[in-house]
Amino acid sequence: MIHYHGIRSLLPVFIGIVLGFTLNVMVSPFLDETCDPSTIGQEQLVKLRETKSLYENEKTSESEKPTVKVKNYEIPQPLKIESNPNKKPVRPRFVATELGIREKLFVAVLTSQDTVNSFALAVNKTTAHYVTKQMYFSTSKSGNVPAGMPLVSFSDKNSKHLPLHVLKYISEHFSHTYDYYMFITDRTYIRAEKIIELVSHISISEDIHMGAVNIHAENNPDMCSLEGGVIISQSVLQKVLAGLDWCLTNSPEANPSKIFGQCLYHSTKLPCSKHGGDKEYRHYKVEDFDYDDDITTLREDGRFNSSFSVYPMPDDLSLFKVHRYFCQLELNLTRQEINKAKESIINLSYYTVDGIDSLSWPIGTPEATRPKKRFDVIRWNYFTESHVFFEDDFTNMSPLNGVDKQDVQEVLQTAFKRANRLYDNKFSKFQLINGYRRFEPSRGMEYQLDLKLREKDTNSDVLKRFHLLRPLNKPELVPMPYVTETSQVFLILPLFEKDVADGLHFLGEFQRNAIQIKDNSVLCLYLIYKKEKFSSDPFVNVKSTVASITSQPNSNNKIMMKSVEMNLSSIKEMEFYDVIVSDFSASTLVSMVTPGMELELDYINRIRMNTIAGVQIYFPISYWQYKPNLAYDQKPYPDMVELTQKYGHFEPLSFFHCSFYVSDFQKARRSLTANEVKHFSLIDMFLKYQKLHIFRAAEPALKNLWQNITCNDEANLQGEHCLERRNQNLATRAQLAKLLFEYNEEDEEVDDEDDDDEAEEANFDKPFMMNALHKG
Structure with missing residues (x-):
């Protein structure tokens, strides 16, 4: 029996279905049935292309047909279209790959077994840090290859074919990766920064075949010398690779440079030129070169000073000496450019509103930030040669040590040397009276020094004030491997008897922020028991809560639990981590968490992005709540941690929260001695290892409820700064x-x-x- 109200509620649905069918029948004859090219045959496509019509049944009168004049036009072959509706398109991992963006320069260095540890090593140390990629090629294998030098050896022992084998290797591995390819021998010194500058100012659309033109070649004047360097563009490389078989079968010459030049000219019909676009490749060939004897004459030679390559080098030591000369030359030129820029800035300042007073010191650096309110004022820290005072809100005085002490000593020596340069070396020693420093984010570290200087002649003291600035250098992008936010994270939560209440709080956080949103993370609970008998199980509430959570849908295998019995009175921190890490495979990403922390998905994602296997580990700076009855004026206290300066603080001395791959832990663990295992913490171990980046940053998504830090606990994992953390964990001053x-x-x-x-x-x-x- 159907009620009237039920029929009335379904009436709009029936009307919609009927209207949909009606409109479909009315409109379908007018729709283009040939929009999908996969449903059209090849002959039909050709017919449609020739008639310039997309509609199969369309009839056009003779008067309406367009008139098209085709001159020397060849109709292309019919399209071959593969129809596979189930096949998903595969897109490249990076946008640069999809857009066809290539790297700038690949340098191929031709070496041999006898010179790979001398000449090739010298080339590597002077050029590898400038170019995009550099590889070495030889006709025979070398038993001991220096570290950081990728060497490719070929089975063909005939050294004259080495350039052709290099071209074949590039065609198989790097044929579409770089804009320009440079070929040199290990006896060539190149100014790599000049080469990069050269190719960066040439259009990639041009066919480039340039280098050191061999003017002494009588029969082949259009060939380049490999010793002087040869540069070809991507387009030229593709033409050479197409005719590479001819080059391999037609190489009568015994000189590798001539074989290489002949191959390039046969494939491209492009002669070697010293010009590329409007740029010139400058080179300098030396005869019986002896650096100590010839450099006096060569430093006056303009061609030598402006050259991009110098060849051939008689030995690797001469190559290093030439590199030192050109580095000093570049340094002098840079200083001249800086002085010219300073003069220009001073001259232009007269035309500004404030005149010469508008100049900042030092000239060319950003001026100091002007605070808009009193909270923006950057304070100066007072220091002596041994201590620094009021460095932060929590310390009155702390000793100078480590890099801070080295920094102060270097600044004092710089000021003293500057004073002697200004006053004709009249001072014998100095004494620091007052020192002030502050870090200006837009400028760098600034210093104000009051020095007592002792004069050599009169043996009297003079007081001088110095203002110094250690400017910030240009930031450098550190390349990192590709990582994703889909990696599985194992959250390690050790629970002691005193942490049961906070552990229950964390279980609720994990259920709400990880299980319910189906995040790819797993919680691993380690219940730490003392080596003594209990009348009752102290973790009974934890186990019942875990059983309740895991019984719910979508929570299978999301929480793992293990009971561990330890002698808490004698356990060391590294031994504690050994017990935990032994349960996981080497490829596992683990993150140490604490009971009572508020778990957020943003923090888990940052664990995935900031922890890279074999490259980087992550030690976030967590936010800790102050003691609620001291920080808040009245009850009730909030259940959540408030991220404000009044109710908590970021704790840089806490290193328990960390994330790493088990393989990295195992490698660093093997570097410790038995004595270091007893005294080292986790951060100490990674600092000693020195083969991984340690990433430290304030993490606003990592918030912790107030915890009573007890430094005399049986199992103290708070670290050596426990007492300092305990005092700072109460409230603000x-x-x-x-x-x-x-x-x-x-x-x-x-x-x-x-x-x-x-x-x-x-x-x-x-x-x-x-x-x-x-x-x-």
Whole structure:
């Protein structure tokens, strides 16, 4: 039986279906049935192309047909279209690959077994850090190849065919990867930064075949010398690769340079030229070269100073000496350019509104940031040669050590040398009276120094003030391997008996932020038992909660649990990590977490992006909540951690939160001695290993509830800064000062109302106030 209201509710659905069918029948005759080329035959496509019509049944009158004049036009072959509707398109991983963007320069160095550890090594040390990629090629294998030098050896022992084998290797591996390809021998010195500058200013649309033209070749004047360097473009390389078989079968010459030049000319019909576009390739050939004897004459030769390549080098030491000469030449030219730029800036400043007063110091560097409010003021830190004062909000004085001490010593020596240059070397020694420094984000580290200088002649002291700036260098992009946000992360949560309440809180966070949104992460609970018998299981609530969560849909294999019995009185931190890491394979990404932290998906994703196997490990700087009854004025206290300066702080001394691949841990662990295992922490181990980047950054998505840090625990994993963390974990200075003020007010009231004995008892309890704050 169907009610009237049910029929009425279904009426719009039936009307919509009927209208849809009607419109489909009416419109379908007018639709183009040949839009999908995969449904059209080849003959039909040719017919449609010849009639210039896309409609199969369209009839056009003779008067309406367009008149097309075709001159020397060849009709292309019919299209071969493969129809596979189930096949998904495969897109490249990077946008640059899809757009056809190539790297700039590939350098092929021809070497031999006898010179790979001398000449080739010298070429590698002077050019490899400039060019995009550099590889070495030889006709015989070398038993000991220097580190960082990719060497390719060919089975053909005939050295004259080596350039052709190099071309064949490039065609198989790098034929579409680079814009330009350069070929040199290991006896060639090239100024790699000049070569990069040269090819960067030539259009990639041109056919480039340039280098050191061999003017002494009588029969083949259009060939380049391999010793002087040959550069070809991507388009020329493709033509050469098409005729490479001819080059391999027609190489009567015994000179590899001539064989290479003949192959290039036969395939491209392009003679070697010293010009590419409007740029010129400059080279200099030396005869019986001796650096110590010839450099005096060569430094006055303009062709030598402007050359991009110098050849042939008699030995590897001469190659290093030539490189040092050109580095010094570039340094002098750079200083001249800087002085010209300074003069230009000074001259232009007269035409500005503020005139010469508009110049910042040093000239050309950004001026200091002007604070808009008092909170934007960057304070100066006072320092001596041994200590720095009020470095942050939590320390009054701390000793200078490490890189800070080296920095101060270098700055003092720089100021002293500058004073002697200004005053004709009249000072014998100095003494720091006052020192101030601050870090300016737009400029660098600034210093104000008051020095007492002792004069050599009069033995009297002079006070001078110096203003120094260590400017920020140009930022450098560090290449990193490709990573994705789909990696599986194993969150490691060790639970001690005292952490049960916070552990239950974390389980709720994991269920809400990982399981319910189906994140690819797994929680691994390690229940740490003491080596003694319990009357009852301290983790019974944790186990029941885990059983309740895992019984729900989509939560299978999302939580793993293991009980571990340890002697907590003698366990060391590295031994603790050894027990945990032993349960995972080498390719596993693990992240250490703490009970009581608020788990957010953003933090898990940043673990995936910032942890790279074999390259980088991640030590985030976590945010810790202050003690609620000290930070908040009144109850009720919020359940969530508030990310503000008043209610918490980022803790740079906490290193427990970290993420790494097990393979990286195992490699670093093998570098420790037995004594270091007893005393090292996890961060100490990775710092000693020195083969991985350690990435440290403030992580706003990693927030922790307040935790009572007990440094005399049986299992203390807080690190060597436990006491310092314990004192900073309470509240801000202003909040603690307010609490002390209120305590003193109450103490004065006790003194007024009670007798002397009671007052003495109250004063006796005063030193224990900080301990009472920790205990609540």
